[in-house]
Amino acid sequence: MPIKQLSLFVENRPGSLSAVCNVLKDNNLSIRTLSLADTQQFGILRLLLAEYEQARTVLEKAGFIVKVTDVLALEVPDRPGGLADILTILDKHQLSVEYMYAFTFGVADKAVIVFRFEDPHFAIEALQNEPIKLVKASELFR
Amino acid sequence: MSNFVVPNRIFDPEAECMPSGERVKMQIAGLRRTVEQAKKIPFYRRKFDKSGIAPESIKSLEDLQQLPFTTKQDLRDAYPFGFFAVPRAELARLHASSGTTGKPTFVGYTQKDLEIWSGLCARFLVAGGLTADQIVQVSFGYGLFTGGFGLHSGIERVGASVLPASSGNTQRQIMLLEDVKIDTLICTPSYALNLAENITAMGKKGKLALRYAHLGGEPWTEEMRLGIEEELGIRAFNNYGLSEIIGPGVSGECAVRCGMHIQEDQFMVECLNPETLEPVADGEQGELVITSLNKEACPIIRYRTRDLAYLDSSPCECGRTTKRMSRIRGRSDDMMIIRGVNVFPTQIEEALLRVDGTAPHFMIELTRPGNLDEAAIKVEIRPQDFSDKMEAMHKMRDRIGREVTAITGLHFNIELVEPNTLERFTGKAKRVFDNRKLND
Numbered sequence: 418m419p420i421k422q423l424s425l426f427v428e429n430r431p432g433s434l435s436a437v438c439n440v441l442k443d444n445n446l447s448i449r450t451l452s453l454a455d456t457q458q459f460g461i462l463r464l465l466l467a468e469y470e471q472a473r474t475v476l477e478k479a480g481f482i483v484k485v486t487d488v489l490a491l492e493v494p495d496r497p498g499g500l501a502d503i504l505t506i507l508d509k510h511q512l513s514v515e516y517m518y519a520f521t522f523g524v525a526d527k528a529v530i531v532f533r534f535e536d537p538h539f540a541i542e543a544l545q546n547e548p549i550k551l552v553k554a555s556e557l558f559r
Numbered sequence: 560m561s562n563f564v565v566p567n568r569i570f571d572p573e574a575e576c577m578p579s580g581e582r583v584k585m586q587i588a589g590l591r592r593t594v595e596q597a598k599k600i601p602f603y604r605r606k607f608d609k610s611g612i613a614p615e616s617i618k619s620l621e622d623l624q625q626l627p628f629t630t631k632q633d634l635r636d637a638y639p640f641g642f643f644a645v646p647r648a649e650l651a652r653l654h655a656s657s658g659t660t661g662k663p664t665f666v667g668y669t670q671k672d673l674e675i676w677s678g679l680c681a682r683f684l685v686a687g688g689l690t691a692d693q694i695v696q697v698s699f700g701y702g703l704f705t706g707g708f709g710l711h712s713g714i715e716r717v718g719a720s721v722l723p724a725s726s727g728n729t730q731r732q733i734m735l736l737e738d739v740k741i742d743t744l745i746c747t748p749s750y751a752l753n754l755a756e757n758i759t760a761m762g763k764k765g766k767l768a769l770r771y772a773h774l775g776g777e778p779w780t781e782e783m784r785l786g787i788e789e790e791l792g793i794r795a796f797n798n799y800g801l802s803e804i805i806g807p808g809v810s811g812e813c814a815v816r817c818g819m820h821i822q823e824d825q826f827m828v829e830c831l832n833p834e835t836l837e838p839v840a841d842g843e844q845g846e847l848v849i850t851s852l853n854k855e856a857c858p859i860i861r862y863r864t865r866d867l868a869y870l871d872s873s874p875c876e877c878g879r880t881t882k883r884m885s886r887i888r889g890r891s892d893d894m895m896i897i898r899g900v901n902v903f904p905t906q907i908e909e910a911l912l913r914v915d916g917t918a919p920h921f922m923i924e925l926t927r928p929g930n931l932d933e934a935a936i937k938v939e940i941r942p943q944d945f946s947d948k949m950e951a952m953h954k955m956r957d958r959i960g961r962e963v964t965a966i967t968g969l970h971f972n973i974e975l976v977e978p979n980t981l982e983r984f985t986g987k988a989k990r991v992f993d994n995r996k997l998n999d
């Protein structure tokens with residue numbers, strides 16, 4: 418099951434990130450995790466949160482450009498080689514990674530890595546018989 | 560060192576020091592000749608027919624005010640050769656200025672036009688210290704731009720030697736200045752400052768033979784002149800011209816340096832209020848409107864230069880009897896001059912349209928951090944432009960940069976900005992923010 422991710426365009430200047438976060442705060446919305454791809458002049462802020470539709474609505478209302486993208490959250494064992502094994506499987510299926518970011522939540526010995534594939538549904542199909550656990554939205558945001 | 564006295568020499572005393580009564584007669588004859596020649600151009604013929612203008616209608620200089628204006632847009636609409644009054648076979652040279660949407664504006668010269676032009680360049684070169692024994696480095700680009708070839712012919716006309724270095728490659732320019740022991744340099748003022756800075760950095764300050772510079776092609780300030788003269792230990796002179804009229808040589812400074820002497824035997828220069836198109840008084844800023852008096856290939860009538868300056872008819876110590884004009888103090892339209900290249904905001908809009916059917920909000924910001932212009936375009940991003948992938952964002956930004964360069968020939972830094980962050984205007988949008996402080 419893909420997870421819905423919000424992406425926002427932010428300029429690289431003081432105050433641009435807090436502007437986004439304050440909109441979420443004012444609407445009582447909590448971020449599960451985020452990543453920021455930055456360049457000298459601008460950045461792309463990627464957010465995972467449970468109420469993504471509501472978040473999108475309030476952020477767009479506040480003037481931000483928001484894009485909803487399907488990403489996959491893969492569970493990775495927290496041990497040497499945990500990620501290497503997963504990447505080997507991705508290579509086997511010729512799934513190239515557009516970008517990824519990792520976080521941990523609650524479960525000991527496990528991390529979650531969010532992967533952006535060109536075609537997430539193709540990736541789900543390719544991985545369904547592999548020993549990889551796809552984390553569902555219901556688990557991620559419980 | 561930079562305060563040495565420049566001898567007062569005059570290349571063409573007959574034309575430059577003519578008693579004003581005699582000049583008026585010449586100008587009236589010139590206006591008639593120009594109307595006659597302009598009848599061969601459909602644009603003017605239509606206008607003359609409509610208001611019953613014939614060469615004989617010109618009886619005094621005031622009659623110039625009956626003649627129609629010509630705008631840059633009129634020239635563009637007649638692309639490529641609609642403003643040429645002679646058959647192709649009679650042309651001796653073609654030049655072009657930049658257009659707004661990638662199409663240039665062509666100008667043509669007959670052999671006689673070229674002779675007059677080289678004489679006009681010779682006049683301001685001699686007024687600013689050029690003598691036949693000097694070697695002159697021309698660091699203007701040689702090409703469609705009128706600067707390179709115009710000055711080149713003027714130098715030859717004086718009998719001096721010319722080193723046609725053309726533009727670019729600063730290290731090589733400095734090597735030439737040093738090794739050839741160049742006396743006089745021709746380039747844009749901002750490039751002269753750039754050269755000066757590099758010369759100082761290379762430890763060559765004070766070691767060059769250079770004594771004079773003739774700078775033009777873009778507006779500059781007295782402050783820049785002081786910097787250039789101090790750094791290079793030279794005297795730097797200002798000259799003015801535009802390709803639509805002839806190129807460099809419309810006016811230039813003399814040794815007294817109290818404005819640029821207008822070559823009034825060849826051009827009528829009016830200074831008008833750009834709104835009302837009524838003449839303004841001496842010393843009052845207005846738009847320069849120029850009429851040629853002797854041109855064969857491209858006679859031009861009341862061309863609206865959009866350049867703002869003021870006129871000065873008071874006598875000059877140098878002995879020339881011609882009117883003088885101030886430095887260019889601004890524009891009455893939104894044209895920018897960036898590193899000597901003319902750029903209109905509409906060209907940037909055109910480039911953005913090429914990237915994606917509709918143009919986003921944008922703003923152009925000009926700065927001069929060192930001695931060279933920097934140009935940036937801020938582009939507001941729209942939902943359809945946005946991707947969560949950085950590679951896609953970079954591709955879009957680079958594509959905008961390439962299209963802008965393809966149209967303007969210049970590099971612009973492209974900055975993507977958040978929506979609704981650029982100022983909105985009711986009425987005409989202010990697209991250009993010029994922070995180069997050209998007017999002191």
